[in-house]
Each structure stands twice: as C-alpha cells, then as structure tokens.
Amino acid sequence: MADTTAPASPHDHPAPELPQLPGLPALSEISAESWREANRRLLAKALAEFAFERLVEPTELGDGRYRLDLDSGVCYVFAAERGAFDGWRVDKDAITRGATGLLGDETATPAWDAQQFLVDCADTIGTDAPTLGIYLTELSATLTVDAARIEHGGATAAELRELDHAELECHMTGHPTQVANKGRVGFSATDVRAYAPEARQRVKLQWIAVLRGLAEFRGTPRLSEAAVLDHELAPATRAAFRAVIEGRGADPDAYVWMPVHPWQWDRAVQVLYAGEVAQNRIIPLGESADDYLPQQSVRTMANLSVRERYDVKLPLRIVNTLVWRGIPPHCAQGAPVTTQWLAGLLGKDPVLRDELRTVLLGEVASVTVRHPYLAGVPETPYQHLEVLGCIWRESVSSRKDENERVRTFASLLHVDEHGTPFVAELVRASGLPAQDWLRRLFETVLHPVLHVMYTYGISFNPHGQNALIGYDESDVPRRLFLKDFVDDVSVSHTRIAERGPEPDSYDHVLPRKTSTVIRQHVVDALLLGHFRYLAPLAADHMGVPEPLFWRLVRDAVVAYHKRHPEKEDRFAEFDMLAAEFPRFPQNTDRLVVTRYVDRAYRHALRPNGTVPNPLA
Structure with missing residues (x-):
C-alpha cells in the first residue's frame, strides 16, 4: 500500500551509467529500407485497428484473405487472422494496394506506405483535410522513431531482462491500440532526440x-x-x-x-x-x-x-x-x-x-x-x-523488495528486432511451463484489481504504464504495483458501505461512474488493451493456443469468485463474464469525433458498438 509518511532525506551518490546503446539517429541517417519496414508494420497495425473499430469494413475473400474497397477508388487486399473481441492480426508482408491505372485497368502492387493508406481512406472513414494534415504529422513522427529503432536494432529480449525498470521503459514502442502513438505534436526532431524516452538521454x-x-x-x-x-x-x-x-x-x-x-x-x-x-x-x-x-x-x-x-x-x-x-x-x-x-x-x-x-x-x-x-x-x-x-x-525503487524486479505491464508486449517477445524471454528464464507462468501472471494482475472493484466499487486505470509487476528472482510474477490515481481512479454511483466517507470535491478528482463504466476501465486496460495483444504472442512463441489463453484468464477471474463467495452480488453488478462489452474506439475518436478541435475540457470516449467477451 502507499507509504504516506514523511521520507528520510536520501543521500546523494554518483549517477549510474546508462547502458551504452546508441540513441536515436538523425533522420538523414535512417535507411530507406528501415523507413519502409516501419511503414509496413504501421500499415498492418492501421488496417487491424481501423477494422476492429469498424472505421473500415473489409470483405472476406476466403483462405484468410480480405479486401478493403475505399471511396477513393483504391482497394487493399491483405492476409489476416481473427482473434478474440473480433480483433485482427494483419500480415505486414501480405498487403497489396490496387488502383486504376492509366489504361483503366486495376493494378495491384505490394503496399508499404502507411501515410498513403490514410490519404486513401480519408473519405471512407469520414475525416477532413485539417484533421488529416495534423494526424499525418503524428503518423510521420511515429514512423521516424520506429524507423530509427529498426535502423540500430535495439537491445535483445535477453539484454532487456537485465535492465532496471526506468531504463526498460526507454525501449518500449508505445501504445498498442493507437496507431499514431508517438505523435508528440510540438516537439521538433531535436526535441525528440533530447527528451523522448527512446532517446535514452x-x-x-x-x-x-x-x-x-x-x-x-x-x-x-x-x-x-x-x-x-x-x-x-x-x-x-x-x-x-x-x-x-x-x-x-x-x-x-x-x-x-x-x-x-x-x-x-x-x-x-x-x-x-x-x-x-x-x-x-x-x-x-x-x-x-x-x-x-x-x-x-x-x-x-x-x-x-x-x-x-x-x-x-x-x-x-x-x-x-x-x-x-x-x-x-x-x-x-x-x-x-x-x-x-x-x-x-x-x-x-x-x-x-x-x-x-x-x-x-x-x-x-x-x-x-x-x-x-x-x-x-x-x-x-x-x-x-x-x-x-x-x-x-513515490518511486518504484523506494517501495520494491531488495531482490524484486519491477517492470511495467506494457513491457510484456515488447518484441525485439530478432522477433523474440520479452514475455517469452521471461518465461524461458523462469523455468516454468508457459501455462503455469501465465496463470501466475493473470492472478497477479487481476486479483488486486478485481478485489478493489468488487469490494469498494473503485476502479483504477491499470493500463500498460500504470500497472507494474513485481517479479521474484526467477522472473515469476508475484505482486502488482499501481500508480496514477488522480483523474484515473473512479468510484461507482452505487453506495458501498465498505468505501466509507470520500474526500471532498470527489466530483473533480474522484468522478462517479456507473457500474458498467467502472467495469469497462478494467476491461479496456487489461483485456482489450493488453491481453488482446498478449494472446497471439503466447500462441506463436510460447505454445499456448488462444482458446487456452483465454480460458486461463477466465480461470483467474473464477478463482477470485470462488475465494470470495460473499461478494456474489458484486460479481453480477460488475460482470466480468458478460456475453459482450462496449467497444471504445480510440483511433476513431481522434480522426472523426474529437479531431484536433481546441476544447475546454478533456472528454470521455464514446462507445461504438460491442465486442464478444472471450471470458463468457
């Protein structure tokens, strides 16, 4: 729990040396192939996330292939696998772009350009030119950092396992759901190399x-x-x-x-x-x-x-x-x-x-x-x-045990440039069968969050940066660290006696939400925002098929229910095993709903349909 006592003044000592890895190269030092590879990855991500959010509607062709016809007259054909929550996994090396040629015939060529895709689909998704102009700036900034990472290769998963939590943060690749996840509008190229985490300065x-x-x-x-x-x-x-x-x-x-x-x-x-x-x-x-x-x-x-x-x-x-x-x-x-x-x-x-x-x-x-x-x-x-x-x-270092390693939840989704997922490296190092390691992970992450939600009607926003995992000496997950409370903690409208009196002005710092929204914070942060991307890594690199992966997640939820049968009425109120969940589309919000209009207040995302719950 949080230690709110006045701390002793720490002694100063020399700053440790950072790992000697190259920082971000200048844009002129990035090769054309690294730029194209970064685009291929981001184009596949854009197709997958836009299709998930129903911004675009691909048509199935059979044999795992799909066609997307756009109002611009351009079509994209790609190979993809479908996953939980109606998600998509698009093969970056199996995308073609078709357009009408000079003679009126359609020509299809391998597609790699993520910015061209945004221009092609602008009318279809319903964005406007001013929005597209700024969004392409965010997209280009994201591609620049991704291409720089590809250019110098980065650390291997094994090397990352030895890093402290703060240094490890500098090797992450950004938000898994948002396509333009390193836009940083306002930073110059020099600013990025000085102040962005991946610059490691x-x-x-x-x-x-x-x-x-x-x-x-x-x-x-x-x-x-x-x-x-x-x-x-x-x-x-x-x-x-x-x-x-x-x-x-x-x-x-x-x-x-x-x-x-x-x-x-x-x-x-x-x-x-x-x-x-x-x-x-x-x-x-x-x-x-x-x-x-x-x-x-x-x-x-x-x-x-x-x-x-x-x-x-x-x-x-x-x-x-x-x-x-x-x-x-x-x-x-x-x-x-x-x-x-x-x-x-x-x-x-x-x-x-x-x-x-x-x-x-x-x-x-x-x-x-x-x-x-x-x-x-x-x-x-x-x-x-x-x-x-x-x-x-409070820093992680001030609260962790002596031999405990703490890493952000987001790090489990990282894949090095050799194709090795960081999570697979942790499982290998632990010596445990992958199923057992994942079972421990799911209980470590879910049980504290579920306990707070069911017992007190309180939700955190335990996304990849706000949730950290403490590991033992063998890299087995053992407990959860949570941060970012103000503006990210909500309380339910339901009057819950266990919660006791709340601080004054809770409407500002402790917003009241319905039980469905309280639950959705957990669903979006853990299930949709993290496990949706972790499941394919477990299937491809750890020998845990996706149906088994989701059964293990469900088992963790049910295990908590069985240990605390006295909370049965709360299990129904904050139903994690419901047939479906609302979908809150983040990319759609930027491109179509909010755009870049200067607002007086931050606003909540609007739901856009529902997705089936793999835990149901």
Missing part, C-alpha cells in the same frame, strides 16, 4: 520559485513542503537556490519551489507566464544536480542519481495519444488527498495488504499554479490552463 530539471498565492503546495498529512525539498534537493543545492532568491531582494520562504521540464520552461512557461517572471513572481533558480530519465508518458521523469527520490510528473504542452499532456490544476490539487484516502482505505484491507501485497505508488505531493488571467475565463481551452504544476510520486 539524461535530463536535468529546471527549478523555479513561484510566489505563494500564485502557487499552492499540497501534500499528504505527514509530508510537509519542507520535507519534500529535503527529500529532493541536496543541502548545497537548497542553499544555492535560497541565495538566488535573496539576490533578487526577496524572501525564499515567500515562494513555493518546484521543478519544471526544461522544454516546458523554454517553450511555454517563459511565454505564457512572462509577466510573472518579469515581476519576480516567478524566479528561475537553476538546475538541480540530479539526472532524470523520461518514461513512456514523456512527462514523467524518473530520478537516476538517487533512485529513492520521487518520480516527477510535469506538464508538457504537446499533443500525444489523444490529448494535450498538461496537468489539470484540480488533478495537482487532488493528488495527495486521493493518495491519502486510497492508502487509508486499501491499506487496511487484509487481502490487499497481507495476501496480495499490492503496492500503491502514492502521488504524495504537488504544486498547483493557475494562470493569473486565463484561469477566470470561462471555456478557456484546457491546453492554456495546464502549463505549470507538478506531482511527486
């Missing part, structure tokens, strides 16, 4: 002092503002920062100190908050000595110099995977109180605490900075209101 954070009243610090009850600074900054650094403020003729204690991402400080804060900087309401203090490593979300930074120090979540004014990547002020304000409530509630649960040993990586402190003018203007687009703030989260 050390980053030093800029620290600033913000006048009280403009900035507000919040922490868990046992964690003061001074304790956070003691934890995060060496005494010499704190003294130097105080001297900077005193040199401006100001009182250091009249300010809230906080880190800022260097890109955000240069590109956003000094622009939007220029008046505050000019009037000494915001004072730049300089860099701290610590080195940080960007994680998959790009805006979360892990401390490399002192591993026990907090991870820092910082806003970035870029668009990536559907939204602007700022930090909403209500989220920064609500993070510590949400952590305290969850720690107090779930930390006393004997199943979670003693049997499952679940770890909540608490968001223990934050700084909120509202814009002095725009914060009071109704309907201001949220990108302008989420520019400055920070959240400190």
Whole structure:
C-alpha cells in the first residue's frame, strides 16, 4: 500500500551509467529500407485497428484473405487472422494496394506506405483535410522513431531482462491500440532526440520559485513542503537556490519551489507566464544536480542519481495519444488527498495488504499554479490552463523488495528486432511451463484489481504504464504495483458501505461512474488493451493456443469468485463474464469525433458498438 509518511532525506551518490546503446539517429541517417519496414508494420497495425473499430469494413475473400474497397477508388487486399473481441492480426508482408491505372485497368502492387493508406481512406472513414494534415504529422513522427529503432536494432529480449525498470521503459514502442502513438505534436526532431524516452538521454530539471498565492503546495498529512525539498534537493543545492532568491531582494520562504521540464520552461512557461517572471513572481533558480530519465508518458521523469527520490510528473504542452499532456490544476490539487484516502482505505484491507501485497505508488505531493488571467475565463481551452504544476510520486525503487524486479505491464508486449517477445524471454528464464507462468501472471494482475472493484466499487486505470509487476528472482510474477490515481481512479454511483466517507470535491478528482463504466476501465486496460495483444504472442512463441489463453484468464477471474463467495452480488453488478462489452474506439475518436478541435475540457470516449467477451 502507499507509504504516506514523511521520507528520510536520501543521500546523494554518483549517477549510474546508462547502458551504452546508441540513441536515436538523425533522420538523414535512417535507411530507406528501415523507413519502409516501419511503414509496413504501421500499415498492418492501421488496417487491424481501423477494422476492429469498424472505421473500415473489409470483405472476406476466403483462405484468410480480405479486401478493403475505399471511396477513393483504391482497394487493399491483405492476409489476416481473427482473434478474440473480433480483433485482427494483419500480415505486414501480405498487403497489396490496387488502383486504376492509366489504361483503366486495376493494378495491384505490394503496399508499404502507411501515410498513403490514410490519404486513401480519408473519405471512407469520414475525416477532413485539417484533421488529416495534423494526424499525418503524428503518423510521420511515429514512423521516424520506429524507423530509427529498426535502423540500430535495439537491445535483445535477453539484454532487456537485465535492465532496471526506468531504463526498460526507454525501449518500449508505445501504445498498442493507437496507431499514431508517438505523435508528440510540438516537439521538433531535436526535441525528440533530447527528451523522448527512446532517446535514452539524461535530463536535468529546471527549478523555479513561484510566489505563494500564485502557487499552492499540497501534500499528504505527514509530508510537509519542507520535507519534500529535503527529500529532493541536496543541502548545497537548497542553499544555492535560497541565495538566488535573496539576490533578487526577496524572501525564499515567500515562494513555493518546484521543478519544471526544461522544454516546458523554454517553450511555454517563459511565454505564457512572462509577466510573472518579469515581476519576480516567478524566479528561475537553476538546475538541480540530479539526472532524470523520461518514461513512456514523456512527462514523467524518473530520478537516476538517487533512485529513492520521487518520480516527477510535469506538464508538457504537446499533443500525444489523444490529448494535450498538461496537468489539470484540480488533478495537482487532488493528488495527495486521493493518495491519502486510497492508502487509508486499501491499506487496511487484509487481502490487499497481507495476501496480495499490492503496492500503491502514492502521488504524495504537488504544486498547483493557475494562470493569473486565463484561469477566470470561462471555456478557456484546457491546453492554456495546464502549463505549470507538478506531482511527486513515490518511486518504484523506494517501495520494491531488495531482490524484486519491477517492470511495467506494457513491457510484456515488447518484441525485439530478432522477433523474440520479452514475455517469452521471461518465461524461458523462469523455468516454468508457459501455462503455469501465465496463470501466475493473470492472478497477479487481476486479483488486486478485481478485489478493489468488487469490494469498494473503485476502479483504477491499470493500463500498460500504470500497472507494474513485481517479479521474484526467477522472473515469476508475484505482486502488482499501481500508480496514477488522480483523474484515473473512479468510484461507482452505487453506495458501498465498505468505501466509507470520500474526500471532498470527489466530483473533480474522484468522478462517479456507473457500474458498467467502472467495469469497462478494467476491461479496456487489461483485456482489450493488453491481453488482446498478449494472446497471439503466447500462441506463436510460447505454445499456448488462444482458446487456452483465454480460458486461463477466465480461470483467474473464477478463482477470485470462488475465494470470495460473499461478494456474489458484486460479481453480477460488475460482470466480468458478460456475453459482450462496449467497444471504445480510440483511433476513431481522434480522426472523426474529437479531431484536433481546441476544447475546454478533456472528454470521455464514446462507445461504438460491442465486442464478444472471450471470458463468457
């Protein structure tokens, strides 16, 4: 459970060396073949995900082949296998593009161009030219990073198994469902090579002092503002920062100190908050000595110099995977109180605490900075209101056992450039039969999440980045780590006595949802968003056919039911064994629903039909 006590100040020691692997090469250093291979992979993914979301409707030709006729007059023919949830697996090497030639006859050639496919299907899917223009920018940025990875080969699955969790994050390939999953609109090519996780570059954070009243610090009850600074900054650094403020003729204690991402400080804060900087309401203090490593979300930074120090979540004014990547002020304000409530509630649960040993990586402190003018203007687009703030989260290193290895759930979907899935390497290293290893994995991941949902009517969003798995010395899964509570934790409308009193303002930081939506968070994050992609890897590389894979997942759900028959009414309310689930189409939302319209608020995805449940 989350440890919300004030931490001791860690000792500084030299930053460890990162593995000596090449960073991202410049675009001019990427070969044409690497570019085409990246396109082939992304084209296959686009066909699969667009067909899954019913953006396009391929026609079956027989023998595992399908034809997609588009309004543009172009057709694509491809080979694919169908999987659970009506999913698709498209063979990247068996796609052709047919178009009418100069003589009026249709000519089919091998297809490899993902951007051409988007142009070809724009009318069919119902997107418009402005949306397509920005989306192709995201697509090209994604392809550039993927091609760079192909060009230098990357680490093998065996090499990745030896990495720490923070370094391992830098080798992941992005969101499995979203096609343009590394768009990062706002980053230049130089920015990507400096700040993207796959660049594996050390980053030093800029620290600033913000006048009280403009900035507000919040922490868990046992964690003061001074304790956070003691934890995060060496005494010499704190003294130097105080001297900077005193040199401006100001009182250091009249300010809230906080880190800022260097890109955000240069590109956003000094622009939007220029008046505050000019009037000494915001004072730049300089860099701290610590080195940080960007994680998959790009805006979360892990401390490399002192591993026990907090991870820092910082806003970035870029668009990536559907939204602007700022930090909403209500989220920064609500993070510590949400952590305290969850720690107090779930930390006393004997199943979670003693049997499952679940770890909540608490968001223990934050700084909120509202814009002095725009914060009071109704309907201001949220990108302008989420520019400055920070959240400190407990690090994995501060909570894991001595010999425990912790890796993100997402890492299990990674396949190296030799075609070896990371999950297959873990199974090999464990010495267990694949079925036994998977059975342990499913119980490790599902049982804590199901227990919280059934017992308290609370859902996390345990997707690939938010859920981490702790492994024993033999790489067998043994417990779950969860993070990202504020804005990702929801409570059911149903009044549940076990939940007790909830924090004030729950409508902002603890949104109320129906039981179906609470369940859908689990379904989307675990079943549709992860196991749907893990099943083919298990079938192709671990000798576990997909029907058996899904039976093992169902067995894990049923095993929890059998251990806790007293919750039978909750099993029906949050029915994981229902015949079907709603489908929430993420790519459709970007291309057709939301597009790139500047909105005042983030919005919820709209369901688009249903998919059959393989656990039914």
